[in-house]
Amino acid sequence: MPKKTYRAAINEAMAGEMRRDSSVIVMGEDVSGGTGSPGEDDAWGGPLGVTKGLHTEFGPTRVLDTPISEGGFMGAAAGAAITGLRPIVDLMFVDFLGVCLDGIFNQAAKFRYMFGGKAETPLVVRTMYGAGLRAASQHSQTLYSIFTHVPGVKVVVPSNPYDAKGLMIQAIRDNDPVVFFEHKAMYDDEGEVPDEAYTIPFGEANVLSEGEDVTIVAIGKMVHLASAAADNLAKDGISCTVIDPRTLSPLDEETILEEVEATGRLVVVDESHPRCSVAADISSIVGEKAFKSLKAGVQKVTAPHCPVPFASELEDLYMPTVEDVEAAVRRTMA
Amino acid sequence: MPKKTYRAAINEAMAGEMRRDSSVIVMGEDVSGGTGSPGEDDAWGGPLGVTKGLHTEFGPTRVLDTPISEGGFMGAAAGAAITGLRPIVDLMFVDFLGVCLDGIFNQAAKFRYMFGGKAETPLVVRTMYGAGLRAASQHSQTLYSIFTHVPGVKVVVPSNPYDAKGLMIQAIRDNDPVVFFEHKAMYDDEGEVPDEAYTIPFGEANVLSEGEDVTIVAIGKMVHLASAAADNLAKDGISCTVIDPRTLSPLDEETILEEVEATGRLVVVDESHPRCSVAADISSIVGEKAFKSLKAGVQKVTAPHCPVPFASELEDLYMPTVEDVEAAVRRTMA
Amino acid sequence: MQLNRTELLHAYRTMAACRHFEESVYVNFSDGKIPGFVHLSAGQEATAAGVYMALEERDWIATTHRAHGQCIARGMDLQETMDEIYGAATGVCGGKGGSMHIADLDKGMLGANGIIGATGPLAVGAGLSARAKGEGGIAVAFFGDGGSNAGMIFEAYNMANIWNLPVVFICEDNGYAEATSSSYSVAGTQVARAKGFGMPGVEVDGFDFFAVLDAAKEVVERARRGDGPSLMHIKTARFYGHFVGDAQTYRAEGEVEKLRAEKDCLKLFREKVVGAALLSDEELDTIFEEERQRIENTTLASQAAPRATKADLMTDVYSSY
Amino acid sequence: MQLNRTELLHAYRTMAACRHFEESVYVNFSDGKIPGFVHLSAGQEATAAGVYMALEERDWIATTHRAHGQCIARGMDLQETMDEIYGAATGVCGGKGGSMHIADLDKGMLGANGIIGATGPLAVGAGLSARAKGEGGIAVAFFGDGGSNAGMIFEAYNMANIWNLPVVFICEDNGYAEATSSSYSVAGTQVARAKGFGMPGVEVDGFDFFAVLDAAKEVVERARRGDGPSLMHIKTARFYGHFVGDAQTYRAEGEVEKLRAEKDCLKLFREKVVGAALLSDEELDTIFEEERQRIENTTLASQAAPRATKADLMTDVYSSY
């Protein structure tokens, strides 16, 4: 299978679906880049190049550079989605949800229910999350927990290029609003990605490895920490199951519960702040539904309850580490 | 002690602090009501009359009716707070956070950290939450979990008039941003409230009753369900500890953990949607830190994972009930 | 005033239906038979009748919390509309939406909206769909004088203009946002604000059905021709409070009585068409009475309509689970 | 041009410091010595020098992500400013904020801001504080051409006007928002938009320090007198990309070279003052070199400055715990 980056996988998913279905459109700030400017169009393809080439192939009516009006264009995307288009909106950084959450959570997410099942809202919001690029407090947050809290929204967090492509195609074909979280430090990650289209169903976790002692559920970029920790622990004879839920809403509770029932121990690794996080959520589900199987309290590995600092040293301290995961696993064995 | 409503208690807290400290101002839509209109000023005092009288006493420079520009006036309040005023902002329904979250979570909540500890942001956001008034999907949500997720914000949910007054005074005097959640169906609730000023510190839970068998932690309006359930269960010989955390951030973990250690069982009652909720949060904290004491899995009683429906029958089904709490308690005893 | 008899009768019938509808809702809400919050559009019927007469089936509309009259003017099923306001299972949204979120996508009605300002962006989105479809449809966004201060409205102005979309913005200015006067809350003017975005704007007498219709035809035609968005600023007034239950002490003494006496769009319509001998008082009386009766029947049916059950609570959250 | 020698020298020194600062940041960012994202204001120095010369200590400023020059013009400690951009513990924000969130409340600097549009409301709030204090202070909100399309900016316009606040809005238009041209993204004009809210607006040549200063003095004085808010639309250009690393292929070939040759505000300043025999080339050269040296020293010190440690991570989240 050909090797592709996370960036290329997402790009390829969008391009393929746009070819297949003319109602798919892309909108956001600089998704082309260069509109109205004297030089090249499609100069950026988003600040990190994920939509590069789409404007060139599909033109300005299907790939729209927007003004810096997230509230406006998120609402517009919701309006376009219930009237027949399938917009993919680029919310550059999820940190900007404070000016555009309404279009997602009060409009797109609620249309179907409020309108008695008569609306379909096939909207994909692509957004960057996560720390590690020294982008400081307002450009580094991990906010998928907020969306997971809201009924009517599906929440997807791909951890590798293969999943990114399959989940993106699924997201575009899905008739519900989907928020698709891309970790900004993962775009150059490479992996095997088939050229043809394929979908990964929502609500099906990926079990990366099966172990006997401890189950680790990890989200997005944290999956790699979990795998690394599992590898290290294996050297000490501790064998771990590593699960990537891939979608947070819907969540594959069954797989998580089954695996925890097998190991009796759980660590959840999540780049969010701890309170009301996905880590807390999964911990509480397991604590409620698999209590009898648990040999130890569920351990959470999260970022701390502070904004993301700018200074490199502080940001490195802020981020969960492989050592943190190992320590948490060992705590469950203590 | 004189009996007062939840509404009056909050009103009195604001009025008293405004008398004491001229830097306290109130702003929001129709907090006076009638500005520019040919009839009375102070005609509304907010749609449910909570700020009634403040405009008459303190005048239009301290009690400002705002345009319908939540993003704008929330940011303005943040700006006013770091430059010397102590604004109390009325965000009429917390459901409107989608247009103004930025001013709270990216500005007010982060100033202190981003600016290296050099900023104080004494901002109080008062907001209505909760279902039960047939106000449907966009005016009935319980969204304190979103704020609890965010570092830098303090989150207060008073369950009775006495607490409402003491917590509001504390909120106004606090130098951090506070979001103060008022349940819209509780304004006419009565209770004993001293005339003089008093504060209730943040992070100190209220233990309403001590029992032997099960601990119930309940938030806001749910505290009353918990107490009613405890009373009913007592008749069957099941004795419950009922805890009202009063503030969700900071959270009085110590008290909750101690009480759970005593009973070995926990039910959390929360009007939120279940995923990434405060219920999940408290459940996960206890599951991690008091695992050894737990005799059963922590049970959550929450609203379901659907928007708030309009029809009375459906909304009644949506709301957690006393029976739900009783059933959850019994599940922990099964 | 180039309307034929049928059109004139239709216009009056629409306004009469709207008026009776709101009066029925007023009475029954006050009697506790309708749950929640209701925002009545009585007094503003010329907006609904005039604007919607200028629209076609292929058009989309995003409207406000004060939308009962507009649902009627759009030709939504009257019974389903009233049922929704009662929260009956037979409501157009199965009782899940209610007055604040009533919608009928089959009729191009994207819903009343509980979030002020949200309609602007939604209409921009519908304008994108209309353009993509290429069937000449347009999109309309309603908002109030209060809503005109919401940032999303300006963002929508800008997007509609830079993309030259077939969108019409309608500020239905009834003078108040809740208890706050637009003379206080709105800096500048609606028309000047539109001009700030390079968009034509026109101020219209909202008590005059014909003025509304004429202006609406013009902006709708402009959008349909592909000449881009416009703003209509309709100056009108509401006969009731912000919601039913509002004591309205912020209004001048006698304000509503005076409006009812001098600025009732139904009466002004009647004066014009009877004065010009286009229709007779008798036929208008008949229509008014027919609509009263129709609304009364509808009301009774809504009160007896079946209610949602437990099985309905958790459906319709997602289209696929 | 009624400035005395000292003032003229100060203005040039400010612009020279800004220019050298940005060039140092450019080089050191490119070399990997500065973390994160930096947005350089080289080319836009006349805005910083001109506007800030019109301001006083008692004034407040909320500004954008492209704020290094403004920090210097505000008289923030140069070393603390540079240290912050390096993320050193000695930075004005202890290294926690960085280039995008650099602030100095003691100097009335409410911070650079990572959220486009947020500055408008913040300045309105500072305007409320200024009025409450009653000491004649005013508040200034900066935003870019891109930021001029953010809803919060219009909400701020409206509030500042209905409350007649001492606020000045400054749209610093460098022609691009990231890679998108303002000729595409901005419908209407900045001045017409301001007029839509009943607010005066003026367009200013941002390459001409004197034009900026004169216009700034006028709007600042107006605000200080209590006559309300105004808009200044400064037309300028940036000499670098949106952030360091931007390949800028969206720009015309030779665009930046031409700007540097013809529209360099330092050169234009020099031509004017030397032409009018107010200052000599030699003294300007000396200042330019002095500032180069000062920035170089500052840079070296920042690179050697102490760094934050684990103890700093969890402090400053709340003021009371």
Ligand SMILES: Cc1ncc(C[n+]2csc(CCOP(=O)(O)OP(=O)(O)O)c2C)c(N)n1
């Ligand atoms: C974003 C938001 N803010 C506030 C409200 C509360 N609210 C509902 S209606 C209303 C007044 C609206 O005034 P206007 O736009 O003039 O419409 P009208 O009610 O006069 O028809 C307000 C403030 C809301 N629903 N949404």
Ligand SMILES: Cc1ncc(C[n+]2csc(CCOP(=O)(O)OP(=O)(O)O)c2C)c(N)n1
């Ligand atoms: C709300 C928000 N949306 C998008 C961004 C990403 N962003 C950062 S700078 C920028 C362009 C700003 O353009 P302009 O306002 O013209 O300022 P300039 O960079 O040209 O100085 C964008 C889109 C942001 N920081 N905040």
Ligand SMILES: [Mg+2]
């Ligand atoms: Mg109004």
Ligand SMILES: [Mg+2]
């Ligand atoms: Mg710019």
